[in-house]
Amino acid sequence: MSNSTTAGIDPRGPRFGAAITSVLLLITVFLGLGDATSTTAGFVLLLVLAALFAVGATLGVSNHPYAFIYKKLVRPRLAAPTELEDPRPPKFAQAVGLFVVSIGIVLYLAGFSYGVAIFAGAAFIAAFLNAAFAYCLGCQIYLGLKRLGVIRNA
Amino acid sequence: MTWQLRIELVAALLVFATLAGLVWKARTGRAHRVRSGEQVDLLKLEAIKGGKPVTKFGRRATALQFSTEVCSQCRQTARLLGELENKHNDFLHLEVDVTNRLDLAAHFKVLQTPTTLLLDSNGRVKARIGGAPKPQVLQEELRKLEIKNV
Numbered sequence: 001m002s003n004s005t006t007a008g009i010d011p012r013g014p015r016f017g018a019a020i021t022s023v024l025l026l027i028t029v030f031l032g033l034g035d036a037t038s039t040t041a042g043f044v045l046l047l048v049l050a051a052l053f054a055v056g057a058t059l060g061v062s063n064h065p066y067a068f069i070y071k072k073l074v075r076p077r078l079a080a081p082t083e084l085e086d087p088r089p090p091k092f093a094q095a096v097g098l099f100v101v102s103i104g105i106v107l108y109l110a111g112f113s114y115g116v117a118i119f120a121g122a123a124f125i126a127a128f129l130n131a132a133f134a135y136c137l138g139c140q141i142y143l144g145l146k147r148l149g150v151i152r153n154a
Numbered sequence: 155m156t157w158q159l160r161i162e163l164v165a166a167l168l169v170f171a172t173l174a175g176l177v178w179k180a181r182t183g184r185a186h187r188v189r190s191g192e193q194v195d196l197l198k199l200e201a202i203k204g205g206k207p208v209t210k211f212g213r214r215a216t217a218l219q220f221s222t223e224v225c226s227q228c229r230q231t232a233r234l235l236g237e238l239e240n241k242h243n244d245f246l247h248l249e250v251d252v253t254n255r256l257d258l259a260a261h262f263k264v265l266q267t268p269t270t271l272l273l274d275s276n277g278r279v280k281a282r283i284g285g286a287p288k289p290q291v292l293q294e295e296l297r298k299l300e301i302k303n304v
Contacts, residue, residue: 026167
């Protein structure tokens with residue numbers, strides 16, 4: 001395995017993004033548990049989050065809007081990173097996030113409105129663990145999914 | 155659903171995620187003894203180090219690290235084990251990318267990465283560490299494999 005094919009990224013960037021994502025997902029859960037109007041608002045927020053995950057999963061986290069916020073506002077206030085990280089692990093995590101919130105979107109459209117709160121909640125757990133504990137989905141589930149034949153490549 | 159119940163459910167989710175994180179943090183990177191572990195077959199492993207196939211184990215101990223391409227903690231673990239290897243002549247660090255070696259992942263029952271097997275001088279598996287190894291854990295395990303002054 002080599003990092004030579006891909007430029008390294010500041011590992012604090014994706015965790016900063018995960019922190020914003022987890023706050024937005026928690027708000028989505030709250031909205032998704034309310035009345036019809038509130039749930040619709042939660043659904044719209046989940047659509048926005050899905051779009052953001054899609055950007056990260058296709059263009060990579062360094063082209064994600066959060067990465068620009070991080071570079072402009074946060075990184076100038078921090079010391080230089082002690083090490084750079086491979087951008088592929090957070091890209092994989094974005095794809096998993098997209099998959100999970102998409103289930104909530106599909107369930108809502110199919111008439112099960114609690115799908116928004118339930119799958120926003122599931123995505124929240126992963127995003128929060130990433131932000132707060134440096135939990136890495138690529139480390140934990142990628143190989144298992146690959147062994148099961150669910151995914152073929154990164 | 156009332157406002158109060160909604161807030162309670164959101165708070166419960168936050169508490170649950172925090173507890174899950176604490177449990178994960180406490181359990182990851184710990185060493186588990188392996189009783190009568192197998193002898194690793196270097197030919198089957200096809201490990202490459204410095205551009206050359208690896209034909210010998212470390213004189214006293216070898217850390218065999220399984221990684222994938224989408225594993226950020228694998229990089230940190232490789233760096234940590236590499237530093238230990240530089241300090242100790244008797245210790246060898248091997249890293250095998252199992253992204254496209256699912257046969258090895260199945261054989262060694264690797265589900266998460268990094269997973270590190272600690273081998274004795276004969277290449278026999280003595281301990282297994284799931285997740286990024288904690289530095290103190292590594293020191294203790296290497297002492298057991300007679301790597302001095304860790």
